[in-house]
Amino acid sequence: MIKLNNSLLLISYIGFTTALNAQCTNGGCGPQLILNPSFEVTTQPITLNNTVIPFSGSPIQSWRGTDDTGASTPDYFNLQGVTPSPTSQYFYNSACMTGAGQVGVYTRAAGSGNAREYIQAQLINPLVAGRQYCFSMVVKSRQTSSPPAPPANILTQCDGMGVWFHNIGLIDINSMNGGQQFLGPGSIINANAQIQNPSGNLIGVACQTISGVFCAQGGENFIVIGNFRDNINTVMVGSGTSNYMYIDDVSLKESCTNPLTASVIASPLSLCGGDCSNLSASVTGGNVPYTYTWQPGGQSTSAITVCPNSTATYTLQVGSAGACLTPQTYSTSVTINVTPPIIVSVSPSAATICLGTSTTLTATGGGTYAWSTTETTSNIT
Numbered sequence: 125m126i127k128l129n130n131s132l133l134l135i136s137y138i139g140f141t142t143a144l145n146a147q148c149t150n151g152g153c154g155p156q157l158i159l160n161p162s163f164e165v166t167t168q169p170i171t172l173n174n175t176v177i178p179f180s181g182s183p184i185q186s187w188r189g190t191d192d193t194g195a196s197t198p199d200y201f202n203l204q205g206v207t208p209s210p211t212s213q214y215f216y217n218s219a220c221m222t223g224a225g226q227v228g229v230y231t232r233a234a235g236s237g238n239a240r241e242y243i244q245a246q247l248i249n250p251l252v253a254g255r256q257y258c259f260s261m262v263v264k265s266r267q268t269s270s271p272p273a274p275p276a277n278i279l280t281q282c283d284g285m286g287v288w289f290h291n292i293g294l295i296d297i298n299s300m301n302g303g304q305q306f307l308g309p310g311s312i313i314n315a316n317a318q319i320q321n322p323s324g325n326l327i328g329v330a331c332q333t334i335s336g337v338f339c340a341q342g343g344e345n346f347i348v349i350g351n352f353r354d355n356i357n358t359v360m361v362g363s364g365t366s367n368y369m370y371i372d373d374v375s376l377k378e379s380c381t382n383p384l385t386a387s388v389i390a391s392p393l394s395l396c397g398g399d400c401s402n403l404s405a406s407v408t409g410g411n412v413p414y415t416y417t418w419q420p421g422g423q424s425t426s427a428i429t430v431c432p433n434s435t436a437t438y439t440l441q442v443g444s445a446g447a448c449l450t451p452q453t454y455s456t457s458v459t460i461n462v463t464p465p466i467i468v469s470v471s472p473s474a475a476t477i478c479l480g481t482s483t484t485l486t487a488t489g490g491g492t493y494a495w496s497t498t499e500t501t502s503n504i505t
Contacts, residue, residue: 152258152377159186163225220331231351242350253342260335280362284351286317339448384410410444
């Protein structure tokens, strides 16, 4: 729940991780690094469907809020033991999510300036420098009971949702640094979120998956989820002045490896001396754009034409940015087989003989022979 709070938390985190402009399409291949990722395990019996999540004494195992005053505390929803009315907001807001538990946060609150709520947890293991990680979560904006559908201030769609990974410990917006990090209206954590819902991608009452990949700086062992943009940079549409989102199914895994491989396609692979062959690169894995270097010759395009006079081997080295912008290279080669031109001679090249006599013609330079007389030997008389 949100109350009026006049605080902005400025996080000075040197060496924040590098975000990549890519989606987490495969879900990751490593082990899950989030404890209690679907908010199903509680620390106490849940008797209310809407339970605040403070910094201390959280009702959810491994997760907590960032505030103990009640001014900026997220909420926990768990339908265990509760049968919601088909017209209640709990029924509608849990319909597209898994399990019984979800977390709710205000991404923008009415009458409270830049008020925000965040949920945070410690990771199972710290992130490893230079490795790429895949994050995803399911979110949706609150839908009220229908019909009727009051209050109007939560009937909105919003694009403000992100995820920040860091190594400075659990965030308590009321006590960190003696309160000196509170710099302005609202309760925004002013941090560089590695994963951000794209600006303008409005999250409505239908569940959406926010996902992305990022490169770890190393040592990040905490996660914070919420809206890290101020009101000016948060797009919200609808009949109200607030937005409240539900969160479920949080996942963080190391990305699947995508090794760079390449081959050369030659057309033709064998030719006669003086003819040419087209060589083209076939590349998979890594990350585009690719770079190409052919040897001999030093050409830098994906396809070249070669005209060797004898059998020759051509080597291609392909370069790629790779995961976390670490360069990858792959080398491959192809051999073009060249048949040298045939030089045939006949001796004598000219002969004068008398009627009734004969001469012998000898051909050299070939492997097989076909004379106009239909003979097929190298010598004819």
